[in-house]
Amino acid sequence: MDRGGSAELRETHRLVGHADRAWALAWSPNPGAGAGPVLASCGADKTVRIWKRAPDGAWHCSDVLEGVHERTVRSCAWSPDGKLLVDASFDGTAAIWEYSGEDFELVDTLEGHLNEVKSVSWNQSGSMIATCSRDRAAWIWEILPGNEHECVDVLEGHTEDVKMVQWHPFFDVLVSVSYDNTIRVWADDGDGKWPCVQTLTEAGNSGHSSTVWSISFNQKGDRMVTCSDDCTLKIWDTSIDLSQPTIGEGHDSWRHISTLSGYHGRTIFSVHWSSEDVIASGAGDNAICLFAEENSMVEGPSYRLILKKEKAHDMDVNCVRWCPQDPRVLASASDDGTVKLWELRGDILD
Structure with a gap:
């Protein structure tokens, strides 16, 4: 999604x-x-x-x-x-x-x-x-x-x-x-x-x-x-x-x-x-969500969902970490025993 x-x-x-x-x-x-x-x-x-x-x-x-x-x-x-x-x-x-x-x-x-x-x-x-x-x-x-x-x-x-x-x-x-x-x-x-x-x-x-x-x-x-x-x-x-x-x-x-x-x-x-x-957030619903601050006319800062990756893992997502050398690379760890690497592509400011 x-x-x-x-x-x-x-x-x-x-x-x-x-x-x-x-x-x-x-x-x-x-x-x-x-x-x-x-x-x-x-x-x-x-x-x-x-x-x-x-x-x-x-x-x-x-x-x-x-x-x-x-x-x-x-x-x-x-x-x-x-x-x-x-x-x-x-x-x-x-x-x-x-x-x-x-x-x-x-x-x-x-x-x-x-x-x-x-x-x-x-x-x-x-x-x-x-x-x-x-x-x-x-x-x-x-x-x-x-x-x-x-x-x-x-x-x-x-x-x-x-x-x-x-x-x-x-x-x-x-x-x-x-x-x-x-x-x-x-x-x-x-x-x-x-x-x-x-x-x-x-x-x-x-x-x-x-x-x-x-x-x-x-x-x-x-x-x-x-x-x-x-x-x-x-x-x-x-x-x-x-x-x-x-x-x-x-x-x-x-x-x-x-x-x-x-x-x-x-x-x-x-x-x-x-x-x-x-x-980035990882949760017990097996999903990863990404959020960013948006320019808004309302008073105070506002954050929006960039995307939600459903079924990112087969079980709970226990940890998410962005790579310091490449801020578009995300790692995730799960109860399913795997570590996955992800690449964020596209314009996150849309």
Whole structure:
């Protein structure tokens, strides 16, 4: 179904290898000079698989990172320089792998969570990692020389599972989303602690009415999008002056500006904002939707559906991620065990 004019989302590759559901995806932000895109996927088969594009355009699995975790690998993320990959597992640990461009070596394991680790994220400088868990807490780890690590704070405030953590693209500000229906913003107080500076809720801030699963920032860092079990996506805007970064100040200014509803029929599990300002969402209705801001005469920003790809997978779409090297390429991961690559074609501004 195409509701946006000439736009089309075409499947270009199907990556098969996971023996169980594929949970999450991460594109390397820096695959190396002359190298093609590199994609990591992780799943319930306790592995992380590395996919590379050959010169002839074909994709292949170059590495399988396995034998470390005892349960599902739920999340994975590359460091900003592309030299380290961290994964998070339901066994309560996160593993850090060093990537030489050819091989992966396990260099460290983060231990401390009392339960399933659901998500992992690097800050913009690569000096810190955030993890979150079913134990209702988010942890911040400082990465030290020699790939050593130290937990610098445990962020407590959520009353249920923390589903995802995501660093702001420019500031050391962390956002967490939870089964308790809330979004929390955490910022460094200058003394090594990370208090919650803002909580976005249904009652107080027009937030979500059910579990919040995912969050993504736009390229400018002045907006973020969240998605939920309530089958909506919500757009948030901040009034902070991004040209004048001040640690810990102004990051409590997020306000709700738009709600997208009626497009997915089941839980929206994943959302990701491309560098071309296209928002992709993946859901339990097996579909992928694409949205973009439109010029409107009404007061305030307005977003429209570009297209909905029905039956994008045979089962739930757990993750969608735009490629940083090619913002028209989208990857998706599903309960059906496959990873698919899509190309967005046509004029998205129609």
